[in-house]
Amino acid sequence: MSEAALLEVGGLDAGYGPVGVLRGVDLSVAAGTIVALVGSNGAGKSTLLRTVSGLLRPSAGTIAFAGEAIAGARPHRIIDLGLLHVAEGRRLFRRQDVHSNLELGLYGTRLDRGEEKRRYDFVYDLFPMLAERPAALAGILSGGQQQMLAIAQALMRQPRLVMLDEPSLGLAPIVVDQVMAVLQRLRAGGTTILLVEQMVEQALDIADRAYVMQNGTMIGSGTPAEIRAGDLIRRAYLGAVSDRPVP
Numbered sequence: 001m002s003e004a005a006l007l008e009v010g011g012l013d014a015g016y017g018p019v020g021v022l023r024g025v026d027l028s029v030a031a032g033t034i035v036a037l038v039g040s041n042g043a044g045k046s047t048l049l050r051t052v053s054g055l056l057r058p059s060a061g062t063i064a065f066a067g068e069a070i071a072g073a074r075p076h077r078i079i080d081l082g083l084l085h086v087a088e089g090r091r092l093f094r095r096q097d098v099h100s101n102l103e104l105g106l107y108g109t110r111l112d113r114g115e116e117k118r119r120y121d122f123v124y125d126l127f128p129m130l131a132e133r134p135a136a137l138a139g140i141l142s143g144g145q146q147q148m149l150a151i152a153q154a155l156m157r158q159p160r161l162v163m164l165d166e167p168s169l170g171l172a173p174i175v176v177d178q179v180m181a182v183l184q185r186l187r188a189g190g191t192t193i194l195l196v197e198q199m200v201e202q203a204l205d206i207a208d209r210a211y212v213m214q215n216g217t218m219i220g221s222g223t224p225a226e227i228r229a230g231d232l233i234r235r236a237y238l239g240a241v242s243d244r245p246v247p
């Protein structure tokens with residue numbers, strides 16, 4: 001395991017029942033960095049996050065988080081170690097208000113009042129638009145506000161590493177910029193981030209390293225400058241285009 005890696009994935013195979021998706025996937029996320037994970041639709045990005053967070057059991061390979069082997073561990077144990085997953089599609093309780101959704105982020109923790117208050121203060125400071133509307137029902141918030149709330153809910157547990165699956169999906173460009181700014185602030189505060197994004201340029205703008213996936217395998221990684229100078233992105237996305245049947 002490389003020295004400062006907080007998350008280290010090696011030779012990972014996983015999929016859905018007998019259907020294999022990930023094949024021999026390696027990934028290393030250094031503490032205190034933002035790592036971007038990009039690749040075309042169906043490449044296996046969400047499957048990788050689901051396997052790391054314990055929702056899918058790998059059929060081969062290793063996953064280490066903060067030095068602990070977690071491959072095949074139950075999701076709640078992985079959460080308790082400080083690894084949080086904000087899934088695609090903002091799974092909020094739409095009929096509950098902002099504050100209650102944040103409270104649900106603390107489910108199962110036993111914090112004293114003072115610490116709970118610090119957690120709310122932290123996320124309300126990070127997302128002022130949530131602080132303005134603590135009693136608003138999640139379901140009536142804009143897409144951007146819902147995405148902020150989904151991230152804030154995960155942050156209530158003060159994760160060491162947060163994995164975000166396409167936080168920019170469906171958001172206006174200016175809101176995407178706000179989300180990216182929040183991620184940079186989180187990194188500055190010491191949180192490690194694994195960011196799955198279709199908005200490749202925006203992700204490379206804030207990332208320390210990036211990994212490129214195609215067809216269930218990792219086809220390469222590097223610094224944003226290396227990725228921009230090379231042809232991995234073009235290969236990953238053109239590959240997907242050429243796989244489509246020609247009409």
Ligand SMILES: Nc1ncnc2c1ncn2[C@@H]1O[C@H](COP(=O)(O)OP(=O)(O)OP(=O)(O)O)[C@@H](O)[C@H]1O
Pocket residue numbers: 016019021039040041042043044045046047048
């Ligand atoms: N629940 C599921 N059951 C069976 N196969 C699935 C399931 N979810 C995803 N797959 C398949 O696994 C492969 C990888 O999908 P995955 O969702 O991990 O890709 P992705 O890189 O996240 O794509 P996207 O950019 O569209 O979110 C695809 O072939 C997909 O059809």
Ligand SMILES: [Mg+2]
Pocket residue numbers: 045046047088165
């Ligand atoms: Mg996905």
